[in-house]
Amino acid sequence: MTLLLIEQLLNGLQLGVMLFLMAAGLTLVFGVMGLINLAHGSLYMVGAFAAAWVAAQTGSYLLALVASLAAAAAAGVLIETLILRRLYARDHLDQVLATFALILIFSEGTRAVFGSFPLYLTIPPPLSGPVTLPGGIEYPLFRLVLIGAGLAVALGLWLLITRTRVGIRIQAGAADREMVSALGVDISRLYTLVFALGAALAGLSGALVGTLQSVEVGMGEPVLITAFVVIVIGGIGSVQGALVGAILVGLTQTLGAFLLPLASTRLTGAPDAGQVLASMLIYILMALVLIVRPQGLMGRPA
């Protein structure tokens, strides 16, 4: 039981760091440009498909990951410069509609090119199979790699934002757009850069999660909605909030799905009630945060 619980804790952490890769881009784009981007899930899907295609062509997993970053960033730059740039000054309704329209175009476009059947990415042989952790727990190596990669990206992002010139500009751009512009920073290039960065992170997480599951049209939207839950819990615009929220949501989701059916079987003799409650658990968590702290755990009061 304890071993199973530790395994589920690790699974929750792995889900959490992957959610963070999605949520980080969303929250950065919202914090800096004030844009709510529903098409972030499409960028996740673009990354996964690019990786699956390149892996099938070349057989190299590393190249597949590079392709996921590049394709998602390129798609991000394309939609930012052509369409989204016009929407920064518009109200949220227009942003939601335009990015919803982009989801329709991306999803059906991908279906037209790759068909409706899922594609699969295989875990590269050196990273497949289980490892034995201290305490005798057998755990899939690839999931450990995902946890490590996610945490490394989180650290890199933190260094980028707090320690580099570009990062300072991003922070300044979020605080006061006109002032940054007046100081001679090309604000629209900065915006494109932020968008490409968020898109690349989404694409990477699409490729990594797509390796565990499958690559198919429509894979991005459930993750997008969960990422929304993450940033509502963490506080919109806060990257640290996104990290805390993502890990909280990852653990809640995984442990709920593991423990609640067990508890319900013990109490009522059937796992059903526990399964139903587990499926709602992260939204209940979100509701609780809204009651206690509507601006999110790390958000500033409006």
Added chain:
Amino acid sequence: MIPERVFNWAVWGGLLAFALLAEALGETYWLTLAARAAIFAIAGVGLNLALGNGGLISFGHAAFFGVGGYAVGILATHAQTYTPLFGLIEGTQSMPVTWSVAIVAGALAALVIGALSLRTSGAYFIMITLAFGQMFYYFAVTWSAYGGEDGMSIYVRGGFPGLNTLDPLHFFGLSFAVLTLVLLLVRMIDRSPFGLALNAVRQSPARVETVGISPRRLRLAAFVVSGAITALAGALFADLNRYVSPAMFSWTISGEIMIFVILGGVARLMGPVVGALVFVALEELLGGLSDYWHIWLGVLLLLIVLFARGGITGALTREARRG
């Protein structure tokens, strides 16, 4: 350019005339399409009350659409199997009863979601309503007692006193009558002190608060009525298809209901009706040409957002959008 009043009557009369023509030609499929459009229009009119009048951008109205559908599905399942609900209440397929249950259930769901979501505003509100909608979706998927992922079939369409609901013309007439009543209700709300205050809250919450009206309570009331109307549409949709499934709760339904409103024109009485008619027509025409018609829907939506902000009603009538 035509006055909006004339345009509104033309849309209303146009839908009715289309259905009567279909009946005269014996095209029952067209009648079913017309009923589908009328039902979508009801859902859109419901959302428009929150979105257009209240300025509340709800991306979770599929929750209410699904709740309405499931109310009908659950009552019908109990009627079909002769097993009382909770061991107490007999199932039923009588539309006046199932509709009432759908409306109350939709209003309750909207009360809970609204009370929580309205603690925030702006982008938070959009994300939170979207998330709560998804919660209902997963709830329906895991709730195996009522079909889980497979949904529930309703073997015989619900009945309405004095009508044969299996006759496509009768069922269209019923949907059209509900649509008309809902439109009258929304017009009445629009002109009532409540509607005026709601418009004022959208434009300037601070001023409304200063005169002693609570913006949050007004918005919540509008959200509840909006949810109840959309639930009624869901109930009719369940009877139209004689089938309910978690797909009714899917986030794409929320998006589509929003498309009805935007395509037609936000905060205009007949906007969602026009939007739903155009949507069903596009689905039929483009869907026949290409399996990937959603691409063209996406392109159209993008063009409307970027270049034609009053929607179709705005482009065809001369009156500017209120507010």
